[in-house]
Amino acid sequence: MSAARRETHPLAEEAAQWVVELEEPTPRVLREFAAWLEASPRHVEEFLLASAVWKELDGLDAARRIDVQRLVEEARSNVRPLVPEAMREISDESSGPSRARRRVLGIVAAAAALVAGIAIWLVMATAPDVYATSRGEQRAFRLADGSVVHLNTQSRVEVEFTRMERSIRLLEGEALFNVEHDPARPFRVIAGPTVIEAIGTRFNVYRTDAGTTVSVVEGIVEISPTIPPALSARAAPPPRSDAQPQVRPVSVVAERVAAGEQARVSLEGEIVKEAVPDLARVVAWRERRLVFRGDPLEDVVREFNRYNELQIRLEGDALRARRLTGVFDADDPMSLLQFLTRDGTLIVDETGGDEIVIRER
Incomplete structure (x- = not known):
């Protein structure tokens, strides 16, 4: 040489x-x-x-x-x-x-x-690819592996693929994932302290200030709360009856969630898993419909505010805690206001501009 x-x-x-x-x-x-x-x-x-x-x-x-x-x-x-x-x-x-x-x-x-x-x-x-939607906007895009991501309003994700894994960070909002099966490269969605791993499945992830909700439409996912080890030693909650949601203690052990099930993961890592009898309700947002079944009025208003420039504000804790059932057009907040004005105990104050205040008499 x-x-x-x-x-x-x-x-x-x-x-x-x-x-x-x-x-x-x-x-x-x-x-x-x-x-x-x-x-x-x-x-x-x-x-x-x-x-x-x-x-x-x-x-x-x-x-x-x-x-x-x-x-x-x-x-x-x-x-x-x-x-x-x-x-x-x-x-x-x-x-x-x-x-x-x-x-x-x-x-x-x-x-x-x-x-x-x-x-x-x-x-x-x-650098990861970033996809985002503004208020009222929805988008769908196909990833390099053939998987499809549907982004709801006011949502943002970062997509980063390597030879070893497929990683998506849900930075805010909500997304529906249709995942292509690839055993050589796990498909993981990270939403705050929550990691969701899918194997050829379809699932919805909604991230809020209170935590993350994962709803599985098809297949199975594994959920791992990435929390500090000190919290994982917290004692398990007392046993519950079969009719109530199943609550898991804070743990770094993966929890499996199957089709027809939903898991809510708190910011502390506690997993609440329950059956979802109406999966169509979970993904109704793709048709720009909002479906509520006994939801707190505070949650109802928050959903409408995600889609519309007209913002609704509730005054009073008792009003926020009221329950509501109904199906609405996400782009029509006035339909909600008309529904609420039928209740003689409420005052709808149209202050002008882009805000409406609702209070009890």
């Missing part, structure tokens, strides 16, 4: 190792990688070449947004290694040291520009 061959081989191995490390980079790994790139223009070229031949490159760029071959060609044309022959040529320049310094600085500047481009590419390739 020649001397040049012995010098190049370790560097190529380093570049290949960085490709592997960057599959799921931590902040520390990214900092170390940036320092490695800045050390030499040759590092940049070797990394691009290693990336181009990496057979699992799809994990870095599942959406095919990056033209890796183009980047490699640019690296080959723009990066000039500082070999001894080039240095001798610079030292022999008749115009003196200043011209040599300018040539060296030009090479360094070109390498620095390429490093900056690589940094931007890495951010694009590893």
Whole structure:
């Protein structure tokens, strides 16, 4: 093996190792990688070449947004290694040291520009895709694996796929997931302190300030509250009758929820699991219908306010706790107001603008 061959081989191995490390980079790994790139223009070229031949490159760029071959060609044309022959040529320049310094600085500047481009590419390739809806808006989109996500109003998710897993963070709001089966890559939805893992299923997740509600339409999901270990030792609640919802103690052990069941996970990690006799009600929002069965008026108003610019405000705890049953058009808050005005004990105060106040007489 020649001397040049012995010098190049370790560097190529380093570049290949960085490709592997960057599959799921931590902040520390990214900092170390940036320092490695800045050390030499040759590092940049070797990394691009290693990336181009990496057979699992799809994990870095599942959406095919990056033209890796183009980047490699640019690296080959723009990066000039500082070999001894080039240095001798610079030292022999008749115009003196200043011209040599300018040539060296030009090479360094070109390498620095390429490093900056690589940094931007890495951010694009590893950053999650974000989908969001505004008030009253609903969206549906297909993921790279064929799964479909339906986003309800005022909702936001981050989607990040790797070779090892499919991860979605529900940052706010509600979403219905139709999951494609892939045993090699688990499909996980993270909603605050709650992790929902699905295996070829259809389920609805609704995140609120009080916790997360998971309703399974088809298949089975596993729910794991990611809570501090200190809380997991909390004692289990007293036994309940079979007619009441099943309450699990706070635990990091996964809880299975099957089709026709619903689980509410509190911010402390307590799981309340119960049967859902009317699954159509759970996903009625896809048809822009709001279905209530003895729900507190406070929850009813909150749902209407998610969809409409006209906001309804309730005054008084007793009024908020009143129960309501009915089916409404999500885009028609006036239908709720007309329903409530039939109750002679309530006052509907149209203050003007985009707010209506309801109080008891």
